[in-house]
Amino acid sequence: MLQVNYIRENRDRVVERLAVRNFKALELVDEVVALDERRRQVQTEADALAAEANTAARQIGELMRQGKREEAEAIKARSGGYKEQQKQFAETLAEVERELYDKLVLLPNLPNESVPAGLGAEDNEVVLEHGQRPLLPDTALPHWELTAKYDIIDFELGTKVTGAGFPVYKGKGARLQRALINFFLDRALQAGYNEVQPPILVNEASGFGTGQLPDKEGQMYHVGIDDLYLIPTAEVPVTNLYRDTIVKEADLPIQLTAYTPCFRREAGSYGAHVRGLNRLHQFDKVEVVQLVHPDTSYDVLERMSTYVQSLLQALELPYRVLRLCGGDMGFTSALTYDMEVWSAAQERWLEVSSVSNFETYQSNRLKVRFKGENGKPQLLHTLNGSALALPRILASILENNQTDNGIRIPAVLVPYTGFERID
C-alpha cells in the first residue's frame, strides 16, 4: 500500500510512475487526495470536540472533589450532548477512512526508474543469458513422458487421491525432490539466510499483510471451518512474522529462508503449456526474504538476483534473467527480476524464480519498521525471491539431462540424492 502522505506531496510523480504500468491513476489519485483531505478535516473537528468534552469532564471531577455539587451538576447538564456528537463524528470518520483505504489498496506500487514501459511478457527486458542450450536427440521427451517412463512422478495417482495438479513423487523422483530442498536450504544458509519453518496455514490478517487479500482471494485455498488460508508462497507467513514490529536498525538486514509446500488454485488454467510440472496446485519451494534498510534495498536486490543465478549455475541449467516491464510486474513490486530456465524438450523458457523489491509497499501495510538514528520509527524495505521453486527446476533437469541410458543428475546434487542417474 502506498503512503498517503507521499501521494499527497507527489501527486504528479505518482501518476507518471504508474503510467509505466499502463495504470491510469489520475482519477484515483485525486480521489485519494480528496478523501485524505476530508479525513483530516473530520479528524480535526472530532478532536476539538473531544478536547471540549474532556475539559468538561475534568471540571466536573474537580468540582465534585471540592464538594461543589451544584456547579458540577450544571456542567453535567450541558455535557449530555457530547456523546451523541462524538458518535456521529466517529461514524463519519470510520466511513471516510474506509473509503480512503478502499481507494488506496487499488493503487499498485510505483515502478522503479529502471522498469521498462510495456504491456506484457513480450516487453520484458532480457538482462542476460547464461549457459549453453543442450542439443537433444530427436528422441528427446518432454518431462511428463520422462516421469512416466522412469516411474518417478505419477500424475494420475495424484488425481485419484486429490485431483489434477497434485502429483505423487515416487522413488528416485521423491528423493530428487528432497535432495533439491536440502540443497537449496544449505546454500541459503551459506549465503547468510536464517532458516525458519513457518505455518503453512495463515489467518486473514496475514493474507492482508502481504497483499494476497482482498484482491487475490480466489487464488488461495480457504479452510472455511476455521477461516484459514493455505499459503500460496512462504512469503506470506515469513514476511508476516514481522508484522506490527519495530526492529533495531542494528538488526538489519534480516535474512530469512524457508522451505514450504505452496498451494495455488490457479482456477481456469488449462492446456498444453500447463502440462506436467509446469503448473501445479501443490508444489514445493524454498523462499528467501529480506527486511532491509531503505538505502540498501536495490543493492540487496542485485545480490539476491546473483544468488539465485548461482543456484542455476550450480545445477548446470541454461537460464536468462528478465527485468519485468511495467505491464508484467506484480501489483506490489517496484522492481522484479524473473529467472527463466531453458526447457530443451519443450523448447521454451520456464519461469523458475522471481525476485522483487517491494520498497515500503508491503511494510506500510504490515507496519514493519525500524528505529533509525533520530529515534523515529521508519518503514523498512522488504524483498523476496524464490530460491527456488522445485517443479520447473525438476522438469528442466529431467529434460536437459536425458540420455539414451537414463537421466544424469547434476554433480552438486549427487551427495544429496545418493545416486547419479535415474534409469
Added chain:
RNA sequence: GGAGAGUUGGCAGAGUGGUCGAAUGCGGCGGUCUUGAAAACCGUUGUCUGUCACAGGACCGGGGGUUCGAAUCCCUCACUCUCCGCCA
C-alpha cells in the same frame, strides 16, 4: 471438547470510576565518578495522529455498551495459562 483464571509500556508487574499514558523494578539511552570498566548516584526512555512549530486528539488484547468521565463496570469476540478429556 469440558471447567476455571488471565490479557496493562521492550520485559516483569501495580493500578476496581475523575488528579492515569499509567506506580515500581529490570532493560535501553545520556551524564557524574573512574586511567578504563563495573558498582553507585542523577537524568531520560512507548506508538499513532496532528501542526511551520506549539497546542490538541487516540491507544491499557479486538469490537460494542453504561457514565459528564472507563485501564477500572457490563456485553461480546479472539488469544494465553491451569486442570480434565482426546491425541501424533
